[in-house]
Amino acid sequence: MDLDTQIKDLESDLTEVLRLLDSSERKRVQNVIKQEQQKIEKELTQKRQLKEKQSKRDSTDTTVKGYTVKINNYGWDQSEKFVKIYITLKGVHKIPAENVEVTFTEKSFDLLVKDLDGKNHQMILKNLLCPIEVQESSRKVKTDMVLLMCKKTAAKKWDCLTQVEKNSKEKDKPNVDPNENADPSDGLMTMLKKIYTEGDDEMKRTITKAWTESQDKKTKGDEMDI
Template identity: 30%
Template sequence: MSVVESLQADLAELERLLRQSERMAVRDVLEREMGLVRERLAQEMAASAAASDIANDAEAAQSVPMEVADDGDAVVWEAVNKLAWDQGGKNVTVYLSGLDGLDEVSEEQIEAKFRRDEVDVRVLGLAGGQRHVRLRFTPAEEITPSKCAVKRKAGGKMRIVLRKSETKHWVSLKAKSSGLGSLKPGKADAGEDPSAAIMNMMRKMYDEGDDTMKQAIGKAWTEARAKQGAGPAVE
């Protein structure tokens, strides 16, 4: 089972427990944990999308027709085979590597065209003029072309900095159908005690959680047991 599938299963289990829970304090803890799982799931899906972008780039490169350069020679564009990306605040940064010989090409051999809905970066003449690399895609969200840039780094590396038109989280680099999808709640095991399942889940969350999570669960547990006339049970 992949990390994404595992997180989806965890989320489905939490949703099932939330539906079975009747105590407000317990529901608050479960909803808080669901938020953390959703955030982690979004991050993992973004990382997975970035990895799939590499394969998509390779596939797209095979379908890119040969283009004619100014000197009349046909140019066969090669896919970028090493790509990663991240984001922070207003920018999305794309990291390219494996561009051997990038240090030796001139600025004129690096072409970058940015539109609100398109990124097109080309590097001509790598490896002594034998390689011509191109990365072209529609970003997941609109960008501000005038504030985008390409930065060449040592060791055959390049950074493409994209300025977001709106400061919001991107779940993928390229425009595509994305999101958490439809998560189907899991089925309860036959004969399983819902209350026991909730308590086991809360104890697991307590044991594996950080100080903030432990404090929240401890408080919820204490309040729940106080209503039952019992003392604290989480230590």
């Protein structure tokens, strides 16, 4: 849902709440409705501010000098309350503060550094692992660095920075047989079959020879036990 639609829906909700408040007679009911009114008004203010910021950026982007390069290198860590993203940009502390813009949403941020050494630098990171508090997130310009402070909505540790990274890690995890009583040799056999199928002729001959010798030893051992 785009920002204009969200604002329109919130405005309609506020109109309906005000209508209910005007028609209600019970004090307790009025208090409940007023609480909801305050929540809607707060969210509506945030959305309008975000819309204004985006409109301002759109109106100034056409006058930005130079070309825009993508920021790929960054570091991050976290505290109990914040996720911190460190972007190294030589000389960024020497340009006007208003040239360093960042827009936060609940699950993303968009950083734009304008006119640094004749170029613009941009970093857009979507699908953050967990939601963040938009109004309490901020940026700080330090010597040769921009620090983004993303306020966590919940004081819990992030295993990674984005949902994409999490999905990639889970995909790379080895499959574990949930059956604790499964024969350990089954996994080995599966691996050998895979190597045999994907291997070249030399690899196949080596595996076949090793398997034949193993079976011969097993057969001789069985004969000795009789």
